[in-house]
Amino acid sequence: MNTHTYSLHILREGRHPVGEPVDLSLRGPLQRGVEALHWRSFLAGNRLVPEPVRALPRWSPLGEPVVDAILLEAGDISVSLSANRLFAQAARRESTRLVEAELLEKGVSYGFVITARPASDMPGPPVFHLDDYPLCDECGESAGVVADAGHAAPHDFPVRVSRVVLDDAIRMAEQSGDDETGGVLFGRLLKDSESGGPMLVVTHLCPAAGGHGDGTSFTFTPETWSLAQDMLSERSAGEIMIGSYHSHPDFCKDCEPERQKICAMRRPFFSDDDVRLHESVFPAAYSVGLLASNNGSGIELSLWGWRDGFIARRSYLTND
């Protein structure tokens, strides 16, 4: 049960408010938080968390009504979602709107705070039935070459990406040239023979038929999902849809060489759109996103996944 409404306040330097507070939707945050709770419970060897899930504000050191985080609790399991991280995207959008409305000067640094106030009859977390995580009886080996080891985190579960998938991802990115391309990842959730916990194996990259890309985006259409579902059935390999694949072309290829060296667009990044795609289609905690970024000298692969309610770059295992 959610007991509060939340608002975003954009602040000018010196913490002066700009414009009116903006009401925030808790749909995404609640879904992320509930999923993180389920996954924690699952990793601890339990079934899904018991109902009800409570969502409460955690007050900032600045004091009520400023919120530091949203706490989700179910039974004795809880997860804390940073309010600043949860609503950074909303703050960027609102600041852009304020610049357009000439209430905020372009290029001026700004801050934001999130506040909460008690409310009744608030919508709770989404209602759906999750039988349990689709864990196969089969065991998988989590030994192997670790790619992107610098992005490993202590509580990440192992993910193995088949060499064929990685090769297909590079080939598709190269073939799409200056346009983005995309696909749907198939795989299975196995038991890690070493730890007994879950591990994900990414077995196939299904090109996103019916999708369309240009220089800055790739759109997955209903046809994409239907054809991927048909392909999944046809393969009959016990796989499920476990994530997305898309490419970023060299966004910086026409820039000055000096700028290219420092431009963040040349490094792998999961954009706000990419996060929203995963929030909408792949909210399960085991889901991953494979990104092929053209960094000017070649295609760089990176894997992204959920970590306590937020998308983060993560390490993965390969066959070689």
Added chain:
Amino acid sequence: MVINDSITITARDVTGQRRTSYEIPRNSSVNDLIEGLGDRMGLMREDSEGRNITWYARHEREGRALHRSERVGEALLDQDEIRLQPEISAGMA
């Protein structure tokens, strides 16, 4: 014979891993069905730029996309399954 005024369908997400059972009047439109399920299943309504995300329903038994203007009672049978699918973009935004 008594014909109920409503039917119960099962809706799944894109991946098929999440499902919900949903009762809806036969004379509702598929648009009503998608909107109702959106609230129930917590489907995202906007992309990162605030643009609407459009959701579609795939009729699992017939393997086709349902049109939003179709009547639930004409397009679906009691206990049918649908899958909700968005048109959504990845990219640099």
